[in-house]
Amino acid sequence: MASLRRTKGESLFVRYLILGTWALFCLAPVLWFLSIGLRPRVEIITPQPIYWPTFSLDAWHMIWEDWPMGRYLRNSVLAIIGSVVIDLILAIPAAFALSRYEFRGRDDIGFYILSTRMMAPAIVAIPIFFLFRNAGLLDTIWALMFVYAAINLSVVTWIIRSYMLDIPKELEDAARTDGASDLRILWEIIIPAILPGIITASVIAMIFAINEFLFTLLIASTPNAYTMSVALANFTGGSDGVIYNAIALVAFLAFLPIFLVVVAIQKHLSRGLTLGAVKG
Amino acid sequence: MARIELSGIQKRWGAVWGVRDVNIDIADEEFVVFLGPSGCGKTTTMRMIAGLEEPSEGEVRMDGELMNEVDARDRDVAMVFQGYALYPNMSVYENIRFPLRMRGVPKPEQDGLVRRAAGMTELSEYLDRKPSALSGGQRQRAALARAIVRQPQAFLMDEPLSNLDAKLRQAMRVQIKHIQRELKITTVYVTHDQIEAMTLADRIVIMQAGQIQQIGTPDEIYSDPSNTFVAGFIGAPPMNLIAGEVREGTFRAPGIEVPDLPSHLGGPVTLGIRPEDCRVTSGDAHLKGTVYGVEPTGDVTYLTLKSGESYFEIKADRAYRAPLDTPEGIAFDPAHLYLFDAESGQRIG
Numbered sequence: 001m002a003s004l005r006r007t008k009g010e011s012l013f014v015r016y017l018i019l020g021t022w023a024l025f026c027l028a029p030v031l032w033f034l035s036i037g038l039r040p041r042v043e044i045i046t047p048q049p050i051y052w053p054t055f056s057l058d059a060w061h062m063i064w065e066d067w068p069m070g071r072y073l074r075n076s077v078l079a080i081i082g083s084v085v086i087d088l089i090l091a092i093p094a095a096f097a098l099s100r101y102e103f104r105g106r107d108d109i110g111f112y113i114l115s116t117r118m119m120a121p122a123i124v125a126i127p128i129f130f131l132f133r134n135a136g137l138l139d140t141i142w143a144l145m146f147v148y149a150a151i152n153l154s155v156v157t158w159i160i161r162s163y164m165l166d167i168p169k170e171l172e173d174a175a176r177t178d179g180a181s182d183l184r185i186l187w188e189i190i191i192p193a194i195l196p197g198i199i200t201a202s203v204i205a206m207i208f209a210i211n212e213f214l215f216t217l218l219i220a221s222t223p224n225a226y227t228m229s230v231a232l233a234n235f236t237g238g239s240d241g242v243i244y245n246a247i248a249l250v251a252f253l254a255f256l257p258i259f260l261v262v263v264a265i266q267k268h269l270s271r272g273l274t275l276g277a278v279k280g
Numbered sequence: 281m282a283r284i285e286l287s288g289i290q291k292r293w294g295a296v297w298g299v300r301d302v303n304i305d306i307a308d309e310e311f312v313v314f315l316g317p318s319g320c321g322k323t324t325t326m327r328m329i330a331g332l333e334e335p336s337e338g339e340v341r342m343d344g345e346l347m348n349e350v351d352a353r354d355r356d357v358a359m360v361f362q363g364y365a366l367y368p369n370m371s372v373y374e375n376i377r378f379p380l381r382m383r384g385v386p387k388p389e390q391d392g393l394v395r396r397a398a399g400m401t402e403l404s405e406y407l408d409r410k411p412s413a414l415s416g417g418q419r420q421r422a423a424l425a426r427a428i429v430r431q432p433q434a435f436l437m438d439e440p441l442s443n444l445d446a447k448l449r450q451a452m453r454v455q456i457k458h459i460q461r462e463l464k465i466t467t468v469y470v471t472h473d474q475i476e477a478m479t480l481a482d483r484i485v486i487m488q489a490g491q492i493q494q495i496g497t498p499d500e501i502y503s504d505p506s507n508t509f510v511a512g513f514i515g516a517p518p519m520n521l522i523a524g525e526v527r528e529g530t531f532r533a534p535g536i537e538v539p540d541l542p543s544h545l546g547g548p549v550t551l552g553i554r555p556e557d558c559r560v561t562s563g564d565a566h567l568k569g570t571v572y573g574v575e576p577t578g579d580v581t582y583l584t585l586k587s588g589e590s591y592f593e594i595k596a597d598r599a600y601r602a603p604l605d606t607p608e609g610i611a612f613d614p615a616h617l618y619l620f621d622a623e624s625g626q627r628i629g
Contacts, residue, residue, distance in 0.1 A: 170361045173327075174361055174367075175367070176352040178382050179379055188367075
């Protein structure tokens with residue numbers, strides 16, 4: 001009995017050791033750039049190793065006072081939220097049709113929607129630039145909203161579809177015999193039932209959007225439309241050289257909100273990340 | 281309250297037959313049970329009445345009016361589903377009120393109707409709960425309340441009791457029958473449980489492989505089965521069906537001899553006898569075999585005899601006990617013998 005218990009304890013210890021190592025491995029860069037962001041600039045570029053770092057809010061003051069960081073933050077938030085709203089408005093009805101109606105080519109259309117995500121973004125970069133230039137939307141948050149929405153639409157549709165497939169058909173049949181129209185069924189029965197899926201899809205879309213760099217760089221040319229991700233690039237040029245501590249701090253600020261949301265909904269997230277692969 | 285007529289109903293999915301040539305006329309206020317093994321087409325037939333499935337051919341009429349093209353939400357029927365299908369995000373109250381809202385019942389009337397339906401199903405105390413906070417039986421009753429809240433033309437119930445345990449099932453059975461009698465609403469009920477069918481139905485429709493095998497009152501179905509399928513499906517334990525041959529008015533199979541049959545019969549037949557129409561005898565026996573199993577249940581003892589290669593079940597006296605392999609003779613009640621054509625299974629005597 002005693003030996004059995006020890007084996008159990010040992011295997012538990014090994015398990016925690018492995019998971020702990022992995023967690024440290026993942027978190028190390030985050031902690032590292034937090035430490036860079038909270039040190040004076042001189043200390044970061046010194047070639048000698050430093051064992052006791054000096055705490056400094058230089059970078060913090062710099063990003064808020066010398067740069068329009070508030071504006072970048074606002075641009076990011078507006079563009080991301082706007083894009084998620086557009087995605088949900090388009091994806092929910094699309095997912096409903098894909099999961100509920102029988103029509104010719106349904107599965108092909110579903111796969112086509114997903115396949116748009118597999119395309120290399122650079123392929124459409126130039127056409128998209130001209131598209132927005134002709135529409136007069138270059139350097140606006142609107143353009144960012146549309147681009148983020150377009151990038152994420154496939155994933156959002158696919159995740160919501162997988163949640164909809166899980167809703168028993170009986171619920172819908174019941175609502176129909178109770179006298180509900182399709183729109184009522186969607187609004188009153190299905191959407192409330194898949195709320196966790198909608199939240200998951202939204203968060204995943206937000207993560208992709210906040211990390212988006214290529215299209216944002218293409219569309220934004222002034223602080224009018226600069227977002228956090230592009231602002232990072234601003235600390236690398238100019239007469240000041242590369243401002244590592246500011247980069248690190250901004251990166252941390254961009255990372256933190258999403259990280260907290262992910263921690264809060266992690267239970268749903270792992271499910272959403274499978275993209276309904278099981279339910280082909 | 282409505283009369284429901286199905287005529288020449290067929291349902292096909294490509295090459296797969298769901299339902300073949302179903303014809304039945306369900307009277308106003310009647311309680312009709314569709315009974316059959318799973319996959320026999322009974323649920324599909326009901327879904328066609330509800331409008332959730334479109335017949336490939338044939339007509340569905342309610343009170344004489346053709347319903348084929350009428351959408352489910354415009355047919356005035358209420359359905360109870362096997363999985364209850366309660367809306368998980370709504371309270372019991374909201375669930376029951378849902379059909380009233382959808383059908384535009386004036387708001388001031390809604391509350392009274394919901395409370396009345398909840399009262400009839402003994403749910404008044406649970407109106408604020410979400411379905412997830414209810415027991416199986418309560419969920420069942422909530423589904424029932426949602427169906428009865430708006431006096432529909434017809435109730436359609438798809439195996440509503442199959443997820444409940446045996447005791448609860450019996451209580452709910454009585455309640456469903458009571459409510460149906462009280463509201464006088466035409467009811468179509470689908471089940472694979474013969475006890476439910478026998479106890480609830482005014483008429484039973486027995487289906488197999490998409491086809492109706494027999495329509496009749498529970499008594500008719502029980503005492504006058506039209507073929508071996510119906511005979512074997514109704515009754516617990518089921519009717520004994522023995523393949524054998526009739527020659528000169530006598531049925532013979534290994535270990536079995538039954539004389540004095542109608543003289544016009546001859547050739548291979550299947551003999552049917554219900555377990556309750558047999559008795560253990562020490563005198564003249566129709567069947568001779570050895571005891572294979574004895575199962576006392578309290579009010580009756582089930583005795584299984586082995587005769588040749590076949591097993592034979594009878595309901596013996598409650599006090600009957602015997603060790604295995606005891607030779608035993610069985611006498612049949614000659615008034616309750618059934619004869620079926622060996623090939624088609626149709627009743628011939």
